[in-house]
Amino acid sequence: MAEILMVRHGQAAFGTDDYDRLTEVGWEQSRLLGDYFVRRQMTFDAIFTGTMRRHRETLAGVLEALSEQPPATELPGLNEFDFHALVTAYRALNPDTNVDTRDARAFYGCLRDALLAWNRGELIDVAEDWAAFESRVRGTLSALTEPRGRVLVVSSGGPISAVVRETLQLSVENMVNLNLQAINTGITRYYGNQKLLRLNTFNAVPHLESPDDSRLITYT
Structure with missing residues (x-):
């Protein structure tokens, strides 16, 4: 156990050139x-x-x-x-989306919509799809x-x-x-x-x- x-x-x-x-x-x-x-x-x-x-x-x-x-x-x-890439892909799919990416509240509101669209398979040109994300996280559980x-x-x-x-x-x-x-x-x-x-x-x-x-x- x-x-x-x-x-x-x-x-x-957040909001700088190096988030990480x-x-x-x-x-x-x-x-x-x-x-x-x-x-x-x-x-x-x-x-x-x-x-x-x-x-x-x-x-x-x-x-x-x-x-x-x-x-x-x-x-x-x-x-x-890569949540920045997901927001970028979501905004490309929804060009009328107006969000100040330097404002954390606005950014994360947009991210919520982007994550749901990612799960539905709607985002294009993203390096990792939803299934791959969940699969790799699930794959760590045996090690943990x-x-x-x-x-x-x-x-x-x-x-x-x-x-x-x-x-x-x-x-x-x-x-x-x-x-x-x-x-x-x-x-x-x-x-x-x-x-x-x-x-x-x-x-x-x-x-x-x-x-x-x-x-x-x-x-x-």
């Missing part, structure tokens, strides 16, 4: 998560991340407070889908559930919500809604093994619950 903690990366640099890096807020969120693990005397028997910079940097922030943890295994299946003990996984909102969909048999629309609610460094906890995985907690941020930390509740 494994306890699997899937953590969304810290705040990334943590902001100073993202680094602070990650370090506070590491401090929380120390206070709870939590150590890990296995660690997995995607291959993205924001995943590696989030783990680095967490590990500043933790010592003698196992080396991380990188799994490309934990990477986020193989170890015994406590497992830390650093990934992104898309793969995390896809695992929730797989576990609870959610509709795509409900999965997308969960995806867009994912808090940076939010913890989604499972218990299980390769035969059965049970969701225990979704999107928890116990390390950010102090009133002084309310500014650290972010979604990008």
